[in-house]
Amino acid sequence: MQLSLGPATRVTATDGLRFTERDGKTLAVAPGTAGWAVTDDAPTLGLLRRLDREHPLPLGEIEPDVPRDAVMALFRRGLLALDDSVGESANRWS
Secondary structure, three states: OOOOOOOOOEEEEOOOOEEEEEOOEEEEEEOOOOEEEEEOOHHHHHHHHHOOOOOOEEHHHHOOOOOHHHHHHHHHOOOEEEOOEEOHHHHOOO
């Protein structure tokens, strides 16, 4: 899948993300895609906690707090959708 990313790219959570904190790190899980990530990065956690499917944020508003490569990593893990496209983790079982 080829995505063209720019400041206007819409970023949303893939579904209702769930969070579990332990030992200073947070596990974020997207149940609908089986996507997950463990992080202790405050800007990344802040982004994940404020995103939902109904209110996309433009990529330009997210950067530079969360770098584009981090957004892409979360996309590939099935936690984020970019312009309504879902990453690889979400497609692994289809």
